[in-house]
Amino acid sequence: MKKLLLLLIAAAFCSSVTFGLIACKPDEPGGGTPTEPTVEENFEYWHAGIKDAVTCKDDYTYSYTGNQYFTDKDGTAEFLAQEKESRSGNKYYRYYNEYEVGEDSKLIDKQKELVAIKVVDDNGKTRTKRYEYAERFEPDADDARKLGYYVAPDNAAEKAEYSPYEVIGAFKFEIAKNFDEVCSAFKALWLDGAEESGCKFTFLLKRQDGAVTFSAKVEINVEEADDDGVTCSISQTSDCSFTVKDGKLSGYHVAFNDVYAYPDGNGNRSERGEDSVVFTYGDFDNALYESIDVTTEVTYHEYVGSVKFYINGYEYNSGMPVPVGDSVVADDINSYFSDWSTHSGSISLLVREDIDDSLYDDLTDEEKAKLIKTAKEANAKFISSMQIFSDAEMTKPFDGITINEADEEVALYIKLTPPSDDAYVLCVVRFLDKDGNVKQFIRYIHGCTHMEDGTLYFNSNMRLGYKVLSVDGKEPNENADYYFEGGSVHVFVCENT
Structure with missing residues (x-):
């Protein structure tokens, strides 16, 4: 009609x-x-x-x-x-x-x-x-x-x-x-x-x-x-x-x-x-x-730019939307990367802090508080491993930006330095950009399994789900078992299937 x-x-x-x-x-x-x-x-x-x-x-x-x-x-x-x-x-x-x-x-x-x-x-x-x-x-x-x-x-x-x-x-x-x-x-x-x-x-x-x-x-x-x-x-x-x-x-x-x-x-x-x-x-x-009253309970942002991240030299798989006219400082970046709901499919080191749903109905308030405390500590530990820079050479510490135009995309660079009791694995997959060029982006960021003897163990078959093409620029191990030193970062380039 x-x-x-x-x-x-x-x-x-x-x-x-x-x-x-x-x-x-x-x-x-x-x-x-x-x-x-x-x-x-x-x-x-x-x-x-x-x-x-x-x-x-x-x-x-x-x-x-x-x-x-x-x-x-x-x-x-x-x-x-x-x-x-x-x-x-x-x-x-x-x-x-x-x-x-x-x-x-x-x-x-x-x-x-x-x-x-x-x-x-x-x-x-x-x-x-x-x-x-x-x-x-x-x-x-x-x-x-x-x-x-x-x-x-x-x-x-x-x-x-x-x-x-x-x-x-x-x-x-x-x-x-x-x-x-x-x-x-x-x-x-x-x-x-x-x-x-x-x-x-x-x-x-x-x-x-x-x-x-x-x-x-x-x-x-x-x-x-x-x-x-x-x-x-x-x-x-x-x-x-x-x-x-x-x-x-x-x-x-x-x-x-x-x-x-x-x-x-x-x-x-x-x-x-x-x-x-x-x-x-x-x-x-x-x-x-x-x-006309335009009041609503929630108002979504459509007029936004974004911040694109490169972590240890590799593009991360998602960007941070920022409303036009808003400024972003380091605390905003840290809050963004602490959000389990946004990054749970990519960063396994993050732990869910919000447990106020039916999955946790059987827990006491004390048990819930303990889980939340543990989650906050784990997330803070990951955030503390991040250093944010405004240049690709990672020589200029980030001190804030303002998004001035819609669809504006600003690049920031993050250096991960794991704590001495852990090692990080970056799962990097290849893709073609809109111009047909081969690019790489980070699909997963994982920590290692802590063995009883104190060693840091990682099995690529169990943790990645992709065929590994190289590890730190070298041929992958046939048995997919890896042992790493604490405080180290390792790049697994994988086939994007």
């Missing part, structure tokens, strides 16, 4: 075309002076508005009303949809309401949506927030959804769905040189490559009340077999119009009536409806906009 233009590509059959044109009407016999514009003049007026529309992505308001009626042996169901979208620079809102029309024209809620993009204060920082609300009014429907996202200041340009540009662009009317080419463009989009059979087109270009409207009527009469092989007579009529006034696309309208008839009357049904859109310009409703 919302996507009006889907109606304009639904037909699959056409054969003949009739062109209806506004005629040049002379004055009384002998006068010879036209009292109405010619087709060419009407086209030029209309076409100027269309060319403006395909460049218009801002300072507009789109107002939509749609009625649909479904009739079969059980009666008629009626639905109403209303939608409005408006944009003024980086300010934006869109709402959509859908109803079933009941007895005495009572409106029964079916669906509601609201999107707004506003500038908000986030603990002293100015950010742009996109708010999305959606609710369906059906049995067993999920609860209303309210989501928030911090986005780029110009997110309204990306989010807008119904600007004149979006609505009219698919028709390619702007490249038409005359009325006939407009008709051909409409027909091409309607057919969408389908065969022409059983369909009649009628086109009209008309001036009325200071506006010029291009109208297209499509009539289809065919017989087809349904899924059960029963022949059905199908009669479909669609009337589409696009109106230009004062140099702007002022609106469009689609009315359709589809009738399906069977020889015995069983299964007879009809669908009809009207979709109307009005475009206005420079009339953004600031009062409505300011009244």
Whole structure:
């Protein structure tokens, strides 16, 4: 119901075309002076508005009303949809309401949506927030959804769905040189490559009340077999119009009536409806906009850059997202690498600190506290083995950065120096980058098994799951057993399978 233009590509059959044109009407016999514009003049007026529309992505308001009626042996169901979208620079809102029309024209809620993009204060920082609300009014429907996202200041340009540009662009009317080419463009989009059979087109270009409207009527009469092989007579009529006034696309309208008839009357049904859109310009409703509450329990960051890490010279497999405008210091990096939920699949040295779920229901508070203490100590031990630098040579200690642009990627370099009672293994796998170059990244960071005699043991078959190609630049051991000195780091280059 919302996507009006889907109606304009639904037909699959056409054969003949009739062109209806506004005629040049002379004055009384002998006068010879036209009292109405010619087709060419009407086209030029209309076409100027269309060319403006395909460049218009801002300072507009789109107002939509749609009625649909479904009739079969059980009666008629009626639905109403209303939608409005408006944009003024980086300010934006869109709402959509859908109803079933009941007895005495009572409106029964079916669906509601609201999107707004506003500038908000986030603990002293100015950010742009996109708010999305959606609710369906059906049995067993999920609860209303309210989501928030911090986005780029110009997110309204990306989010807008119904600007004149979006609505009219698919028709390619702007490249038409005359009325006939407009008709051909409409027909091409309607057919969408389908065969022409059983369909009649009628086109009209008309001036009325200071506006010029291009109208297209499509009539289809065919017989087809349904899924059960029963022949059905199908009669479909669609009337589409696009109106230009004062140099702007002022609106469009689609009315359709589809009738399906069977020889015995069983299964007879009809669908009809009207979709109307009005475009206005420079009339953004600031009062409505300011009244929209965009508060959400959680707001996700979409407008971010990232920090990429190289550990002991090898690229780590994930980066740290950072909201644009935020600064990052060493404590932030340490907190990031302490997060078990983020790195548990890569860094086995980390231990989960959050144990407040059903897996630990049988533990006493004292036992939980002990586990948490042990986890914090293990994680702190790993973090203490990290030194962070801002240069690849690892000579300049990291003292902070600020992310200034979306998609900005800053590289930081980490040197791991294990404690004397452990050794670290970096599992490095090869991959092809977007340019086809062979690169390597760290898949796993492991510690060693502490044997009773104090030795540090590592078995690559049990711990890595990859075929080992080399260990510290040398051939791997056939038995996959390794013993390392405390405080050492070892690189296992593996086949990426």
